[in-house]
Amino acid sequence: xxxxxxxxxxxxxxxxxxxxxxxxxxxxxxxxxxxxxxxxxxxxxxxxxxxxxxxxxxxxxxxxxxxxxxxxxxxxxxxxxxxxxxxxxxxxxxxxxxxxxxxxxxxxxxxxxxxxxxxxxxxxxxxxxxxxxxxxxxxxxxxxxxxxxxxxxxxxxxxxxxxxxxxxxxxxxxxxxxxxxxxxxxxxxxxxxxxxxxxxxxxxxxxxxxxxxxxxxxxxxxxxxxxxxxxxxxxxxxxxxxxxxxxxxxxxxxxxxxxxxxxxxxxxxxxxxxxxxxxxxxxxxxxxxxxxxxxxxxxxxxxxxxxxxxxxxxxxxxxxxxxxxxxxxxxxxxxxxxxxxxxxxxxxxxxxxxxxxxx
Amino acid sequence: xxxxxxxxxxxxxxxxxxxxxxxxxxxxxxxxxxxxxxxxxxxxxxxxxxxxxxxxxxxxxxxxxxxxxxxxxxxxxxxxxxxxxxxxxxxxxxxxxxxxxxxxxxxxxxxxxxxxxxxxxxxxxxxxxxxxxxxxxxxxxxxxxxxxxxxxxxxxxxxxxxxxxxxxxxxxxxxxxxxxxxxxxxxxxxxxxxxxxxxxxxxxxxxxxxxxxxxxxxxxxxxxxxxxxxxxxxxxxxxxxxxxxxxxxxxxxxxxxxxxxxxxxxxxxxxxxxxxxxxxxxxxxxxxxxxxxxxxxxxxxxxxxxxxxxxxxxxxxxxxxxxxxxxxxxxxxxxxxxxxxxxxxxxxxxxxxxxxxxxxxxxxxxxxxxxxxxxxxxxxxxxxxxxxxxxxxxxxxxxxxxxxxxxxxxxxxxxxxxxxxxxxxxxxxxxxxxxxxxxxxxxxxxxxxxxxxxxxxxxxxxxxxxxxxxxxxxxxxxxxxxxxxxxxxxxxxxxxxxxxxxxxxxxxxxxxxxxxxxxxxxxxxxxxxxxxxxxxxxxxxxxxxxxxxxxxxxxxxxxxxxxxxxxxxxxxxxxxxxxxxxxxxxxxxxxxxxxxxxxxxxxxxxxxxxxxxxx
Numbered sequence: 023x024x025x026x027x028x029x030x031x032x033x034x035x036x037x038x039x040x041x042x043x044x045x046x047x048x049x050x051x052x053x054x055x056x057x058x059x060x061x062x063x064x065x066x067x068x069x070x071x072x073x074x075x076x077x078x079x080x081x082x083x084x085x086x087x088x089x090x091x092x093x094x095x096x097x098x099x100x101x102x103x104x105x106x107x108x109x110x111x112x113x114x115x116x117x118x119x120x121x122x123x124x125x126x127x128x129x130x131x132x133x134x135x136x137x138x139x140x141x142x143x144x145x146x147x148x149x150x151x152x153x154x155x156x157x158x159x160x161x162x163x164x165x166x167x168x169x170x171x172x173x174x175x176x177x178x179x180x181x182x183x184x185x186x187x188x189x190x191x192x193x194x195x196x197x198x199x200x201x202x203x204x205x206x207x208x209x210x211x212x213x214x215x216x217x218x219x220x221x222x223x224x225x226x227x228x229x230x231x232x233x234x235x236x237x238x239x240x241x242x243x244x245x246x247x248x249x250x251x252x253x254x255x256x257x258x259x260x261x262x263x264x265x266x267x268x269x270x271x272x273x274x275x276x277x278x279x280x281x282x283x284x285x286x287x288x289x290x291x292x293x294x295x296x297x298x299x300x301x302x303x304x305x306x307x308x309x310x311x312x313x314x315x316x317x318x319x320x321x322x323x324x325x326x327x328x329x330x331x332x333x334x335x336x337x338x339x340x341x342x343x344x345x346x347x348x349x350x351x352x353x354x355x356x357x358x359x360x361x362x363x364x365x366x367x368x369x370x371x372x373x374x375x376x377x378x379x380x381x
Numbered sequence: 382x383x384x385x386x387x388x389x390x391x392x393x394x395x396x397x398x399x400x401x402x403x404x405x406x407x408x409x410x411x412x413x414x415x416x417x418x419x420x421x422x423x424x425x426x427x428x429x430x431x432x433x434x435x436x437x438x439x440x441x442x443x444x445x446x447x448x449x450x451x452x453x454x455x456x457x458x459x460x461x462x463x464x465x466x467x468x469x470x471x472x473x474x475x476x477x478x479x480x481x482x483x484x485x486x487x488x489x490x491x492x493x494x495x496x497x498x499x500x501x502x503x504x505x506x507x508x509x510x511x512x513x514x515x516x517x518x519x520x521x522x523x524x525x526x527x528x529x530x531x532x533x534x535x536x537x538x539x540x541x542x543x544x545x546x547x548x549x550x551x552x553x554x555x556x557x558x559x560x561x562x563x564x565x566x567x568x569x570x571x572x573x574x575x576x577x578x579x580x581x582x583x584x585x586x587x588x589x590x591x592x593x594x595x596x597x598x599x600x601x602x603x604x605x606x607x608x609x610x611x612x613x614x615x616x617x618x619x620x621x622x623x624x625x626x627x628x629x630x631x632x633x634x635x636x637x638x639x640x641x642x643x644x645x646x647x648x649x650x651x652x653x654x655x656x657x658x659x660x661x662x663x664x665x666x667x668x669x670x671x672x673x674x675x676x677x678x679x680x681x682x683x684x685x686x687x688x689x690x691x692x693x694x695x696x697x698x699x700x701x702x703x704x705x706x707x708x709x710x711x712x713x714x715x716x717x718x719x720x721x722x723x724x725x726x727x728x729x730x731x732x733x734x735x736x737x738x739x740x741x742x743x744x745x746x747x748x749x750x751x752x753x754x755x756x757x758x759x760x761x762x763x764x765x766x767x768x769x770x771x772x773x774x775x776x777x778x779x780x781x782x783x784x785x786x787x788x789x790x791x792x793x794x795x796x797x798x799x800x801x802x803x804x805x806x807x808x809x810x811x812x813x814x815x816x817x818x819x820x821x822x823x824x825x826x827x828x829x830x831x832x833x834x835x836x837x838x839x840x841x842x843x844x845x846x847x848x849x850x851x852x853x854x855x856x857x858x859x860x861x862x863x864x865x866x867x868x869x870x871x872x873x874x875x876x877x878x879x880x881x882x883x884x885x886x887x888x889x890x891x892x893x894x895x896x897x898x899x900x901x902x903x904x905x906x907x908x909x910x911x912x913x914x915x916x917x918x919x920x921x922x923x924x925x926x927x928x929x930x931x932x933x934x935x936x937x938x939x940x941x942x943x944x945x946x947x948x949x950x951x952x953x954x955x956x957x958x959x960x961x962x963x964x965x966x967x968x969x970x971x972x973x974x975x976x977x978x979x980x981x982x983x984x985x986x987x988x989x990x991x992x993x994x995x996x
Contacts, residue, residue, distance in 0.1 A: 251430040319397070342414070
């Protein structure tokens with residue numbers, strides 16, 4: 023029988039995460055005008071996030087599975103509450119003020135949605151049948167719609183993605199995938215009309231940022247200039263003129279990759295991508311090793327979602343995706359997304375500690 | 382049950398693994414997309430983005446040079462640069478100009494003319510160029526703005542050097558002024574030489590010596606952040622200051638001349654005969670050039686422009702006056718040159734006719750002078766003698782001879798806009814009027830009337846040539862240039878010798894006559910010479926402004942002031958060793974001896990004796 027380990031830590035995964043944390047602190051020192059206070063605040067958040075990870079790592083996957091419907095239910099309730107009485111921040115209702123801390127229910131759903139979908143999927147043997155798949159989609163769709171309403175299209179799409187990945191991993195038939203993909207392609211023009219003006223503007227900007235270089239195209243152009251002028255070797259730490267002279271907006275948060283890329287160049291960027299790949303690869307490996315199907319599906323989804331975050335953020339900074347508010351995981355300044363991400367890594371570590379091959 | 386379970390588990394594990402591999406491949410594809418994109422930006426397009434980044438970061442800021450100072454011959458400053466706090470606006474950075482001006486108006490005093498001038502410049506200039514809204518802010522105003530500057534995007538407080546003419550009206554027609562570079566100036570100048578420079582010389586010395594005074598701009602490479610703030614200076618090439626100029630003008634003598642002319646229209650030009658240095662160059666009324674530096678408001682300008690006294694006209698340089706009797710010494714020289722004996726006499730009955738019973742050309746002395754030789758006719762200014770002399774010379778010889786004294790041509794003085802005035806000839810009349818020359822016109826040319834016109838500068842220059850024994854020096858304003866970098870003074874414009882105009886015997890003869898004008902018992906300016914410790918060679922002149930009909934008497938008292946004769950006076954002194962030659966013209970001043978003469982005397986007294994004129 024498996025013995026509960028005092029510390030359910032995967033040192034391999036942890037080394038990757040620590041590497042990112044160290045990179046993050048160095049980069050924030052540069053991006054945040056050498057502000058030690060900012061660094062300190064982020065360190066505290068990191069410590070908190072790692073603590074959450076260790077805590078979640080100590081929870082057995084079976085327990086998580088049992089809690090899943092509750093977590094999902096509470097998450098849904100909070101989302102409805104946010105719509106009814108949330109605090110408006112940056113033009114959208116995303117926060118709940120708990121007095122002490124402000125809390126984004128959508129962050130919680132980043133974990134609760136894949137958990138719930140996995141929970142639904144494992145009720146039937148794999149590969150998932152049509153009925154189960156439909157049920158899974160309903161589980162995905164309800165919170166997605168609620169988050170779109172906030173409105174926060176970026177997060178809702180990422181959450182939907184994390185759920186859909188579970189359904190895909192659960193063996194949804196390729197034929198069905200093709201049909202859905204076809205439907206999605208057909209519905210795309212309709213989607214254009216459902217977008218807000220600012221969202222359409224962002225897509226137009228992506229196609230031709232120079233049409234409005236000081237307005238909507240400014241972010242895209244300046245960050246492309248930062249990345250491009252970094253060249254092969256970069257301008258060196260603290261020496262990125264685009265970053266240091268304030269040309270990159272949001273350079274501590276969503277556009278921090280532009281700072282990294284300007285100061286460390288193509289070689290640095292490739293190395294950073296390798297660190298991310300290493301973490302994603304390790305996570306997928308843990309998923310494959312997992313004992314329970316539920317854990318496997320959930321861990322697989324977490325790994326893929328993490329990869330999507332990285333892709334969307336870097337894609338945005340390098341100008342191949344529209345500007346959406348997605349931070350670079352574990353490097354951007356800010357706490358909320360880091361906590362949910364690290365909780366996810368906690369699940370992965372727990373899964374690793376309780377892996378299949380230990381029997 | 383257990384077998385089925387195990388089979389399921391394996392099958393599910395296999396399915397999961399295959400799906401994971403599929404998803405892993407997709408992710409690798411996505412990572413490849415990122416890598417390709419990064420490679421494209423950072424390696425393929427590196428040059429382009431690197432250039433864009435540099436352009437973002439580095440801007441070139443021109444460093445304007447300090448304009449050269451101008452001093453008079455004794456080192457009295459005539460043009461200075463004074464520091465001034467200036468509010469400047471870059472229109473492109475302003476969203477709502479009206480609101481901005483309103484708010485600014487609450488912090489600093491903005492007069493209606495400030496705003497009017499600003500709006501005019503707003504229309505004329507490109508939006509990215511800064512436009513001055515107000516200058517010479519008080520320390521208090523500058524402080525108030527500085528504290529609130531964050532509220533005003535596009536508005537900058539800058540400390541600039543501003544051109545200032547401390548003597549104000551005095552010598553304004555010599556100095557001219559600098560003014561803002563206008564779009565019309567831009568067509569004429571090389572903009573590369575004016576980087577960071579907003580002003581150029583528009584008139585006078587400021588304009589003529591623009592290149593020397595300007596200096597050359599430097600340039601500063603600065604690093605600016607996204608908000609346009611300068612973070613640091615990368616490199617800089619200093620500017621070269623303009624040359625300081627020392628003028629031949631004696632500003633105190635100039636003031637004496639202007640004071641003597643106070644309330645009158647006219648000009649006083651004084652030249653040092655041996656060098657051609659212009660000691661005084663007064664044109665009255667004058668004006669204050671200082672308001673022109675920043676742009677004069679249209680009301681004040683209108684007053685100056687439309688004034689009947691025409692203060693903006695540089696009379697000394699451009700005023701064209703009939704020389705009247707002041708031409709007589711030169712006519713006398715021409716006579717001797719072309720063979721008339723100075724002792725030959727002409728009888729003056731008070732008038733002169735070409736044919737018996739024809740038109741009567743009157744002498745100013747209606748009762749007639751009687752029998753006159755050249756000496757006496759200069760001393761008493763007998764018109765009939767010179768009618769006769771002119772007729773015997775003929776207009777062509779008159780033209781050719783006076784031409785050598787510089788009449789009818791620009792003197793080549795170092796100032797733009799000089800008038801050549803007019804020395805008539807047959808050829809000229811055919812060309813300009815398409816008419817033949819009439820003999821009567823030759824007759825009146827003999828007393829400096831008719832078509833003949835001269836500028837005060839020409840008269841002074843000709844007098845100075847006479848004083849200098851017939852050697853005409855080119856009149857000039859520039860005494861020396863000083864390089865402010867090493868303080869080395871270089872005497873400029875070496876005295877240029879113009880052609881010798883006459884044989885040496887004729888000069889003393891004419892000089893004697895001119896001395897007797899002021900000292901002889903019958904001299905027309907004997908009151909001018911009275912009590913003078915030095916001897917003065919002079920000639921009076923009176924130039925008719927309106928024609929007087931035959932048999933009509935000229936009555937000064939009855940004629941409207943502006944139709945009165947112009948008073949002229951030329952002189953040099955001391956007669957034996959001339960140090961100063963003067964030409965004075967007083968518009969509508971009446972008789973030269975009584976109006977223009979005393980002014981010349983005051984100028985000579987001050988220059989030669991240091992005697993301040995009595996108040």
